[in-house]
Amino acid sequence: MAEAPSVITPLTYEILLALASQDCHGYGIIKEIEERAGEASAPSTGALYLALQRMESDGLIEEAPGRPTSGDDARRRYYRLTRRGREAAKAESARLAALVAAARRKRLLPASADA
Amino acid sequence: MRLTERLLRAVLRLAPGSFRDRYADEFLDTHRARVDRAASRGPLAAVLLSVREVAGGAWAIARLRAGLPQEVRLATRSLWRRPGYAATAIAVLALGIGANTAIFSAVNAFIFRPLPFADAGRLTMLYETNPEFGWTVGLAAPANLLDWREQVGAFADIAAYTEFVNRVTYVKDGEPVLFGASAVSGNFFSVLGARAALGRTFTWEETWQGNDAVMVLSHDLWVTQFGADPSIVGRTLQFGTRGFEVVGVMPPGFRFPTNQTQLWHTWGWAPESRQAVWFRRAHWVRPIARLAPGVTPAEADAQFQAVVRRLQADYPETNRVMGAGLMPLRDFLIRDVKRPLMILLGAVGLLLLLACANVANLTLVRAAERSQEMALRHALGAGRLRIARQILTESLVVSVVGGVVGLGLGWAGVRAMTRLTSLGIEGATSIALDARVVVFTFLAAAASGMVFGLGPALRSTGDNLHGALTEAGRGGSQTKRSLRTAGTLVAVEVALALLLAVGAGLMLRSFWLIRRVDPGFRREGVLAVQFTIPTARYQDRDNVLAFYHRLAEALEGRPEIERVGTVGRLPLTGTSWSSQFQAAGWPPERVGFEILHRRADRGYFEALDIPLIRGRLFEPGDRAGGPLVVVINETFAREHFPGEDPIGQRIAYDRVATESSNWYEIIGIVGDQHQVSPAQAARAEVFENRNQDWDRSNWVVIRTRVEPASVLPIVRNVLREIDPLIPIAQARPLRDVWRASMVREEFILTLLTVFGGVALLLAAVGVYGVAAQAARQRTREIGIRVALGAAGPDVIGLMLRRSLVMVGLGLAAGLTASLAAARALGAVLYGVAPNDPATLAAVVGLLATVAGLACYLPARRATGLDPVRSLRD
Numbered sequence: 007m008a009e010a011p012s013v014i015t016p017l018t019y020e021i022l023l024a025l026a027s028q029d030c031h032g033y034g035i036i037k038e039i040e041e042r043a044g045e046a047s048a049p050s051t052g053a054l055y056l057a058l059q060r061m062e063s064d065g066l067i068e069e070a071p072g073r074p075t076s077g078d079d080a081r082r083r084y085y086r087l088t089r090r091g092r093e094a095a096k097a098e099s100a101r102l103a104a105l106v107a108a109a110r111r112k113r114l115l116p117a118s119a120d121a
Numbered sequence: 122m123r124l125t126e127r128l129l130r131a132v133l134r135l136a137p138g139s140f141r142d143r144y145a146d147e148f149l150d151t152h153r154a155r156v157d158r159a160a161s162r163g164p165l166a167a168v169l170l171s172v173r174e175v176a177g178g179a180w181a182i183a184r185l186r187a188g189l190p191q192e193v194r195l196a197t198r199s200l201w202r203r204p205g206y207a208a209t210a211i212a213v214l215a216l217g218i219g220a221n222t223a224i225f226s227a228v229n230a231f232i233f234r235p236l237p238f239a240d241a242g243r244l245t246m247l248y249e250t251n252p253e254f255g256w257t258v259g260l261a262a263p264a265n266l267l268d269w270r271e272q273v274g275a276f277a278d279i280a281a282y283t284e285f286v287n288r289v290t291y292v293k294d295g296e297p298v299l300f301g302a303s304a305v306s307g308n309f310f311s312v313l314g315a316r317a318a319l320g321r322t323f324t325w326e327e328t329w330q331g332n333d334a335v336m337v338l339s340h341d342l343w344v345t346q347f348g349a350d351p352s353i354v355g356r357t358l359q360f361g362t363r364g365f366e367v368v369g370v371m372p373p374g375f376r377f378p379t380n381q382t383q384l385w386h387t388w389g390w391a392p393e394s395r396q397a398v399w400f401r402r403a404h405w406v407r408p409i410a411r412l413a414p415g416v417t418p419a420e421a422d423a424q425f426q427a428v429v430r431r432l433q434a435d436y437p438e439t440n441r442v443m444g445a446g447l448m449p450l451r452d453f454l455i456r457d458v459k460r461p462l463m464i465l466l467g468a469v470g471l472l473l474l475l476a477c478a479n480v481a482n483l484t485l486v487r488a489a490e491r492s493q494e495m496a497l498r499h500a501l502g503a504g505r506l507r508i509a510r511q512i513l514t515e516s517l518v519v520s521v522v523g524g525v526v527g528l529g530l531g532w533a534g535v536r537a538m539t540r541l542t543s544l545g546i547e548g549a550t551s552i553a554l555d556a557r558v559v560v561f562t563f564l565a566a567a568a569s570g571m572v573f574g575l576g577p578a579l580r581s582t583g584d585n586l587h588g589a590l591t592e593a594g595r596g597g598s599q600t601k602r603s604l605r606t607a608g609t610l611v612a613v614e615v616a617l618a619l620l621l622a623v624g625a626g627l628m629l630r631s632f633w634l635i636r637r638v639d640p641g642f643r644r645e646g647v648l649a650v651q652f653t654i655p656t657a658r659y660q661d662r663d664n665v666l667a668f669y670h671r672l673a674e675a676l677e678g679r680p681e682i683e684r685v686g687t688v689g690r691l692p693l694t695g696t697s698w699s700s701q702f703q704a705a706g707w708p709p710e711r712v713g714f715e716i717l718h719r720r721a722d723r724g725y726f727e728a729l730d731i732p733l734i735r736g737r738l739f740e741p742g743d744r745a746g747g748p749l750v751v752v753i754n755e756t757f758a759r760e761h762f763p764g765e766d767p768i769g770q771r772i773a774y775d776r777v778a779t780e781s782s783n784w785y786e787i788i789g790i791v792g793d794q795h796q797v798s799p800a801q802a803a804r805a806e807v808f809e810n811r812n813q814d815w816d817r818s819n820w821v822v823i824r825t826r827v828e829p830a831s832v833l834p835i836v837r838n839v840l841r842e843i844d845p846l847i848p849i850a851q852a853r854p855l856r857d858v859w860r861a862s863m864v865r866e867e868f869i870l871t872l873l874t875v876f877g878g879v880a881l882l883l884a885a886v887g888v889y890g891v892a893a894q895a896a897r898q899r900t901r902e903i904g905i906r907v908a909l910g911a912a913g914p915d916v917i918g919l920m921l922r923r924s925l926v927m928v929g930l931g932l933a934a935g936l937t938a939s940l941a942a943a944r945a946l947g948a949v950l951y952g953v954a955p956n957d958p959a960t961l962a963a964v965v966g967l968l969a970t971v972a973g974l975a976c977y978l979p980a981r982r983a984t985g986l987d988p989v990r991s992l993r994d
Binding site: 036058083 | 178
């Protein structure tokens with residue numbers, strides 16, 4: 007694992023985002039990404055678990071103790087953000103927000119923020 | 122679909138234990154959930170996702186294992202350093218594997234893809250035979266079918282269908298539309314085990330008149346013409362004067378028995394027909410049976426034969442010589458294509474072997490060049506096994522990449538092939554890149570990697586590696602030995618290339634001969650247009666004939682059109698019906714068997730330049746109701762009236778003709794027209810007069826003064842004036858009909874020519890590679906010889922000798938092999954023997970020239986070098 011733990015790849019960020027609102031299992035993360043970005047942009051299951059493993063060993067996420075919603079298959083493991091993970095997500099969001107603000111100033115995006 | 126899961130499981134097994142223990146279960150769980158969801162959106166989405174999933178899984182594991190498959194990284198790096206070798210090897214393998222993938226896809230579509238029937242292994246085709254008529258896998262007479270169905274207990278049930286589609290006219294929003302309709306028995310779907318997606322299928326009772334106003338639609342028709350409206354079930358659709366209630370819609374993809382089938386209806390047989398002679402004499406239904414539980418085909422056949430014998434005794438008039446048999450369903454459906462497929466499969470197999478030999482050759486040459494590197498590695502402590510493993514890994518990397526590229530090439534090949542002809546069992550299967558094809562490709566890739574990598578790998582473990590270091594790589598025993606092996610490989614390559622080129626040469630010659638066959642009619646400048654006149658507004662013969670008459674008259678009034686005629690079936694598109702006949706005055710035992718029938722008018726012969734040999738053609742005076750007249754072809758006259766004059770003879774289509782038979786007078790003899798294909802000789806044929814033996818469906822043939830396709834709009838205009846509600850069923854220039862009749866030969870020819878050409882190229886590359894390598898390694902020796910005064914040609918001769926011996930050996934071996942193998946081609950060849958000396962000589966000559974050149978060029982270059990420089994280098 008040559009990369010430094012602080013590197014947030016787009017996929018890592020997507021996962022952080024998916025887990026920011028609620029704890030979720032692997033398939034749930036995929037579904038959320040698909041809903042947000044379209045099916046073609048969702049990672050392969052292989053890429054997802056590669057990222058989950060890396061994020062777990064980097065301490066960005068951890069296994070959630072309980073299984074929040076009922077009815078789901080009991081085998082599925084739920085993940086949640088660690089404090090570090092939440093901080094990384096915030097930092098990355100701020101960085102992206104700054105980039106988007108810059109893009110707006112350069113008229114790459116319409117000026118109105120709330121659409 | 123579960124194949125991807127199995128693949129992923131296999132991939133996960135390669136993951137580090139820690140990853141596997143923690144994630145494998147939920148990994149697969151997530152994967153399953155995703156594929157299930159994608160599958161609900163359709164097969165394509167599921168396949169796309171599956172491919173991505175497997176690739177993604179493999180990629181992830183490779184990332185996780187980045188430290189471990191050191192060989193792979195080493196191999197990739199080492200290949201990268203010599204991109205020429207890697208690119209050549211990959212390209213050669215990709216060609217071989219791609220060709221195999223393409224042909225295997227076709228084989229798969231015919232031989233392995235599941236038939237769309239439940240428990241298809243228990244289905245069996247029944248057929249009738251008649252040695253007097255030469256029928257081997259003949260159609261059945263309905264009365265016989267009904268008796269079998271009731272009397273052979275070994276069959277759970279027997280259904281039947283007609284093998285061709287009828288075009289039926291449906292008027293939708295005021296416009297006529299043609300639907301492809303297949304007529305079946307009421308138990309057709311239940312015997313096949315096919316259920317309706319909507320509504321129901323037919324019942325046996327609906328086979329019979331009075332219950333037959335029912336119809337089942339294909340999914341495709343339901344979607345394209347009826348907007349996928351579920352309320353279609355129960356609605357009555359009007360076809361001509363009759364209404365049919367739609368009782369069901371089949372699931373997507375079900376279109377048996379033909380690719381054009383869009384709806385099914387039952388025959389609606391009259392119950393009293395069972396006693397009629399014609400119901401047992403006319404053979405026109407294709408029966409299919411389901412074996413009763415626990416019954417073997419042999420047991421069923423025994424029972425079946427007993428019933429067939431009983432029918433022979435009970436109905437001697439029709440069944441005296443009628444035999445019958447059964448055949449597994451798939452064998453029946455692929456009976457015409459199996460041999461060509463096997464020929465092509467054999468040919469691509471050889472091509473892959475050739476590609477492997479070629480890459481092995483490249484690898485050997487490369488191994489010789491690298492012997493010092495390997496020796497150095499060994500000296501530095503790498504075990505022999507490790508070195509062998511590295512060589513093998515490199516081969517596998519090359520073959521896997523070759524396989525991936527080959528898969529793409531193969532699929533492109535499939536697209537190209539399907540442009541020539543449809544691939545798959547008519548009405549049942551179609552070609553697709555399914556798991557079997559992918560697995561086949563990767564097995565082919567892995568096997569070829571082994572084949573061309575194992576040799577060099579094994580040698581590296583057995584060689585004196587230290588020797589290689591001290592030899593300094595200049596003409597030592599090591600390189601000599603590898604050159605000898607390479608020489609043997611060259612001989613193998615030449616032999617394989619010869620084999621493939623002979624196949625291509627024979628097909629080429631055969632096709633050339635077929636194309637030169639005169640089919641007996643004019644092909645250029647004729648457009649054929651098919652019409653079916655609906656019953657609703659054209660109730661009787663006079664209405665129908667009047668329509669065709671008006672149409673011909675209107676068309677002939679146009680300046681672009683020279684002559685118009687009608688015919689029931691176009692030449693070169695098969696036969697309609699056949700019968701026996703007797704001529705007036707023949708003794709009762711004299712019978713003419715298996716004469717073909719076709720309906721035509723005078724214009725047909727004239728528009729198509731069919732020569733009148735003797736007598737006359739139909740005249741306007743040969744009217745319906747008057748004496749029946751026919752025209753026969755030359756073969757008929759030759760075979761059935763040898764030494765007699767057929768003109769004026771009266772014939773009847775009965776085995777024992779009586780005064781009550783329909784008697785026809787022969788009024789003319791016309792030239793033969795090939796009925797089935799240019800490669801099949803014309804058979805005895807009789808032409809009935811369209812004005813007397815009329816039918817609703819006819820081809821109108823139009824000889825034009827302009828490009829034939831360009832008169833189609835004129836035909837449409839004329840038709841609109843006469844009757845805008847009559848649709849054009851089909852329109853084809855006769856030139857296309859002629860071409861289509863040779864499509865099978867063209868298909869095999871095209872593929873074998875491509876294989877032969879690639880083989881020639883590969884062999885040339887192989888020969889050149891080895892000759893160039895030999896020349897490089899002997900640069901020093903040549904330099905000395907030339908410095909000592911040897912003449913250029915002598916040196917070239919010296920260098921050529923060994924290569925040419927190898928080429929010669931290869932040619933001899935290839936020639937022997939092709940004499941044995943070309944016999945397999947015999948069945949698809951026309952007018953040329955499998956051992957045709959001219960073709961063999963031409964191919965050997967071509968290959969010898971190419972190989973000779975490939976030997977000569979490097980040798981010449983070597984002698985042309987400045988001796989001082991070659992010594993210094």
